[in-house]
Amino acid sequence: MAKFYDKITNRIQKFIEAQKVFFVATSPKDGRINLSPKGMDSFRVLNENRVAWLSVTGSGNETSAHLLDDNRITIMFCAFEDAPNILRLYGKATEILPENPEWDNLISQFPSLSGTRQIFDVAVESIQTSCGMSIPFYEYQGERNELLDWAEEKGPKNIEQYWKDRNQTSIDGLNTKFKE
DSSP, X not given: OOEEESSOOHHHHHHHHHOSOEEEEEOOSSSOOEEEEEOSSOEEEEETTEEEEEEEOOSOOHHHHHHXXXXXXEEEEEOSSSSOOEEEEEEEEEEEOTTSTTHHHHHTTSOOOTTEEEEEEEEEEEEEEEOOXXXXXXXXXXXXXXXXXXXXXXXXXXXXXXXXXXXXXXXXXXXXXXXX
């Protein structure tokens, strides 16, 4: 049975920190819902009602566009090992870019990753756990390095050009914060 919490407890934080994959869902007021898997060492619990994740360059930038239109966000974790559990964080998110004053403090929480694009800072309003008994077991074998290798090979100047070419609008044509 689902249970709601109004803060991230120590037990919930330990569960989050043990997960290798999480999923992010956002939606504009009118348009497609985006649901994306995330990995790497890119998620941090900042306090009992605040989390952040480091976003690296990807094929799109849907989260950025959606948050400008409607800043609601859901982040989901699933237990693929050990006891079954599904955890959802519901909240409001803000996109932080390198030129924002909050950047230096937040980026210091994360490892240096090639292709780093932005940080999403989430004010967590509600937390839900549910059973997860239908989620299969999977064994973690390691991180995929292809995206980081691609970004490293492109280099900072070419990554910035990629953002200009491919990360300025969503698939529904909504603008992101990445402007020429």
